[in-house]
Amino acid sequence: MLIAQMAASQVALDQVIWIPDRSSPHKSRSSLASFEHRREMVATSIADRPNFVLSPLLSNRSGTSLAIDTLLYLQKSQPDDRLYWIIGADAFQTLPKWPRCREIGAQCNWLVAPRPNPGDGEWEKMQVQTNAIGRRVAEQMALFDVQIQWQVLAMPAIEISSSQIRRYCTEGRSIRYLVPEAVITYIAAHQLYRSPTTANS
Structure with missing residues (x-):
């Protein structure tokens, strides 16, 4: 963006x-x-x-x-x-x-x-x-x-790179300020880029 x-x-x-x-x-x-x-x-x-x-x-x-x-x-x-x-x-x-x-x-x-x-x-x-x-x-x-x-x-x-953002999501780290708030909400709602550990946490 x-x-x-x-x-x-x-x-x-x-x-x-x-x-x-x-x-x-x-x-x-x-x-x-x-x-x-x-x-x-x-x-x-x-x-x-x-x-x-x-x-x-x-x-x-x-x-x-x-x-x-x-x-x-x-x-x-x-x-x-x-x-x-x-x-x-x-x-x-x-x-x-x-x-x-x-x-x-x-x-x-x-x-x-x-x-x-x-x-x-x-x-x-x-x-x-x-x-x-x-x-x-x-x-x-x-x-x-x-x-x-x-x-x-x-x-x-x-x-900021797309691979970095995906990695942060997989690790359960915050991506606030890296992408728009609406995208953060969308990723969380659909549990995208989550490892089994972060998805169940």
Whole structure:
């Protein structure tokens, strides 16, 4: 949520489209809630933000979700819009390995969110490391004759990741201030991300 808010303000985005993935080839599904639960949590989180929109794209689609399919859908549904892809630095550095990355790379602008090293929240280091990732990805894509447009988002030096939030839930630790209150209520009501121990406590 924070990354989306920072991107929207820094680049003056008219709209941020949220597309929860049903089955991504880049992530293990073992620790994730079902698609329906994740979609509902997104809807709950953005309910009071009119420029944040939940896409129906993957709601009725089964199988693996590929980035190229998402991009083609957005280009077809919003042909006059300039597209930006908001992405974390960890995922961005894998772009050259994505299926059909040549088609994806040049079709949108990449807004890259830094992630601080564990125990190191210094913004300058985050900025330097993420810019280095961006240059490396640009060089790798250039080998495919693809020029990409990218920029690093200015982010506060705090450590929040989806895996961290899931781990906290599993361990029975508080996630207050890490996610919206409505999402905390939803997770508790549906006992998501709980180990047998925390679920029975």
